[in-house]
Amino acid sequence: MNLAVRDIKHNLARFSLTTVGIGMLLMIVMGMGGIYRGLIEDAILLVNRIDADLWVVQYGTRGPFAEISRVPRNLENRLRAVPGVQSARSFVSHTVQRDHGGKPLRMVVNGLSWPDDKGEWLPLVVGRPLGSAHYEMIADRLLGLRIGDSLKLGKDRFTVVGITQGMIGQGGDGLAFFTVSDALSIQFDSSPESIRLERAARKARAFRDDIGNIQPSLMAKADLPSQKLPAVPRAMISAALVKVGPGVDPAVVSARISGWRDVSVHTADQQRELLLKGTVDKARRQIGLFTALLVLISAIIMSLIIYTLTLDKTRDIALLKLMGARNSVILSLILQQAIILGGLGYLLAFYVGQWIFPYFPRRVIIMHEDLFRLGLIVIVISVLSSLLGIWKAMKIQPNEVLS
Amino acid sequence: MTGASPAIETRSLTKVYGSGNTEVVAMSDVSLSIGKGEVVALLGPSGAGKSTLLTAIGLINPPTSGSILIGGLAVMEGPAALVDVRAFRRRQIGYVFQKANLIPFLTALENVQLASEINDVSPREARNRALELLEYLGVGDRVKNLPHMLSGGQQQRVAVARALANSPSVVLADEPTAALDSVRGRQVMELFRKVAHEKGAAVLVVTHDQRALDVFDEILEMEDGILRAHDQTPPDANGSES
Numbered sequence: 057m058n059l060a061v062r063d064i065k066h067n068l069a070r071f072s073l074t075t076v077g078i079g080m081l082l083m084i085v086m087g088m089g090g091i092y093r094g095l096i097e098d099a100i101l102l103v104n105r106i107d108a109d110l111w112v113v114q115y116g117t118r119g120p121f122a123e124i125s126r127v128p129r130n131l132e133n134r135l136r137a138v139p140g141v142q143s144a145r146s147f148v149s150h151t152v153q154r155d156h157g158g159k160p161l162r163m164v165v166n167g168l169s170w171p172d173d174k175g176e177w178l179p180l181v182v183g184r185p186l187g188s189a190h191y192e193m194i195a196d197r198l199l200g201l202r203i204g205d206s207l208k209l210g211k212d213r214f215t216v217v218g219i220t221q222g223m224i225g226q227g228g229d230g231l232a233f234f235t236v237s238d239a240l241s242i243q244f245d246s247s248p249e250s251i252r253l254e255r256a257a258r259k260a261r262a263f264r265d266d267i268g269n270i271q272p273s274l275m276a277k278a279d280l281p282s283q284k285l286p287a288v289p290r291a292m293i294s295a296a297l298v299k300v301g302p303g304v305d306p307a308v309v310s311a312r313i314s315g316w317r318d319v320s321v322h323t324a325d326q327q328r329e330l331l332l333k334g335t336v337d338k339a340r341r342q343i344g345l346f347t348a349l350l351v352l353i354s355a356i357i358m359s360l361i362i363y364t365l366t367l368d369k370t371r372d373i374a375l376l377k378l379m380g381a382r383n384s385v386i387l388s389l390i391l392q393q394a395i396i397l398g399g400l401g402y403l404l405a406f407y408v409g410q411w412i413f414p415y416f417p418r419r420v421i422i423m424h425e426d427l428f429r430l431g432l433i434v435i436v437i438s439v440l441s442s443l444l445g446i447w448k449a450m451k452i453q454p455n456e457v458l459s
Numbered sequence: 460m461t462g463a464s465p466a467i468e469t470r471s472l473t474k475v476y477g478s479g480n481t482e483v484v485a486m487s488d489v490s491l492s493i494g495k496g497e498v499v500a501l502l503g504p505s506g507a508g509k510s511t512l513l514t515a516i517g518l519i520n521p522p523t524s525g526s527i528l529i530g531g532l533a534v535m536e537g538p539a540a541l542v543d544v545r546a547f548r549r550r551q552i553g554y555v556f557q558k559a560n561l562i563p564f565l566t567a568l569e570n571v572q573l574a575s576e577i578n579d580v581s582p583r584e585a586r587n588r589a590l591e592l593l594e595y596l597g598v599g600d601r602v603k604n605l606p607h608m609l610s611g612g613q614q615q616r617v618a619v620a621r622a623l624a625n626s627p628s629v630v631l632a633d634e635p636t637a638a639l640d641s642v643r644g645r646q647v648m649e650l651f652r653k654v655a656h657e658k659g660a661a662v663l664v665v666t667h668d669q670r671a672l673d674v675f676d677e678i679l680e681m682e683d684g685i686l687r688a689h690d691q692t693p694p695d696a697n698g699s700e701s
């Protein structure tokens with residue numbers, strides 16, 4: 057006869073409410089684990105998807121995600137000439153926040169090296185890759201944009217031609233993809249007035265330094281657009297991405313490029329490592345510790361619940377002992393209730409979580425291995441939490457039934 | 460007393476609580492013998508030591524000194540148990556209390572069945588035995604009821620059935636009719652007599668209820684921890700004799 061199940065049936069309402077409480081607690085544990093996993097996945101998502109073997113960044117930096125990196129656009133041409141390099145492309149990444157439809161729209165602007173990279177590797181759910189060198193964009197679903205939507209960024213208007221799913225930056229903002237040129241024009245957009253002021257300042261500098269008088273042609277060109285002046289530096293990109301040829305060891309190519317004194321090279325694995333140990337490390341550890349704390353709190357609460365359930369049965373346990381029931385009968389009653397409580401709470405946490413987590417602002421990724429691990433933790437918690445109740449039950453004397 | 464070997468035998472049982480200035484002698488030099496199939500009442504005022512004797516025989520509360528024999532087997536020698544008390548209780552002793560003390564989340568049938576299952580009887584056999592006992596005790600129509608759905612008398616009958624589930628050689632009852640009216644109280648006492656005579660168990664009943672003493676084979680009395688035979692002479696008769 058299963059005493060645990062019969063007791064639960066008899067006190068179904070109370071047991072159900074207790075299970076809901078435990079389930080909600082476990083759902084938070086599960087959710088925190090999912091947020092932890094989401095944080096990691098979001099951080100390394102772009103590095104994983106972009107399919108580059110080497111990231112070539114500004115010398116001495118760990119960019120472009122860990123810190124700002126600036127390299128010249130022609131770097132990709134130099135890289136193509138390196139033996140073993142199959143392809144090289146520019147990469148630009150920066151975050152912008154604009155108003156759209158009366159609401160703030162925050163996105164990570166990524167530049168694709170048109171025409172080599174049109175975004176075919178992106179997980180498009182609707183639409184197509186970029187089909188033009190300018191004025192087109194691919195946006196993640198998180199940004200709330202739809203195919204055909206038009207968005208003014210800088211001086212230009214961009215049309216959404218493709219929608220991705222799950223392309224999120226390390227800050228939790230949706231990713232948007234443009235050509236490198238467009239991404240740079242969005243990044244370095246200046247108002248007409250500031251351009252006029254910059255040209256006037258340039259002319260004034262030439263006049264003040266007397267160089268304009270010595271070289272009149274320089275004076276004449278000082279207020280021309282900057283792209284017509286070879287002395288004015290061109291806009292720079294964040295990094296250059298290298299794909300090595302089949303059978304080529306990326307480490308060999310990396311060693312060769314590392315010899316250049318103007319750039320640093322990181323492999324894709326190093327880039328992932330930099331992201332995990334750098335930008336998201338503190339958040340990751342904080343969530344990890346918080347999750348561990350929640351597990352501990354769950355164990356304490358479950359212990360108290362099981363202990364209270366045992367106290368409620370003091371007389372019944374005393375009676376069982378008086379009737380000569382073995383300790384295993386009593387132990388099994390308490391242990392089974394603890395495991396049923398934990399198990400049902402876990403299932404509730406899983407199903408409610410499946411329903412609620414997609415509405416969270418950041419990704420909550422529940423992986424099978426995490427579910428398995430939490431399942432084991434719940435079993436351990438259930439067993440441990442029943443120990444207090446079992447200890448109490450073992451102390452109950454049979455003659456307590458006579459009191 | 461019937462039968463050659465007594466079902467219950469105590470020799471010079473003494474129980475002392477506390478020590479020094481706080482020492483209380485709850486039971487002193489109690490020796491008794493109850494045969495198989497015998498139903499015995501134990502009377503006495505509160506604090507006389509009745510429950511102490513009952514719990515000592517029931518292997519719940521060991522005596523300070525003296526010995527207890529059940530069915531001729533020495534089970535306690537002073538405070539030391541000579542057998543596995545829990546297993547012995549399971550197989551040889553049935554208890555009935557002032558309150559029925561049924562497990563609230565089990566039906567009448569399950570309460571009785573559980574006692575047999577605890578004693579390693581298969582669920583099917585335990586169920587059949589429980590049904591038979593409940594029928595025998597007149598509550599066969601309430602087997603599916605939870606305890607709170609039964610009257611006090613019905614609960615006590617279920618408790619008696621539970622005490623008998625493993626065909627014990629000893630049934631101990633501690634004021635089993637205290638919570639019942641006189642009619643139901645008498646019914647329960649008669650039930651003990653029936654059980655003792657038909658099932659062959661030795662039944663020791665602690666009671667305050669003097670209205671049903673005629674059902675017992677023997678009446679014992681305790682006062683200040685000392686056991687003696689009950690004086691059944693009316694008080695006025697004693698007076699006239701003296």
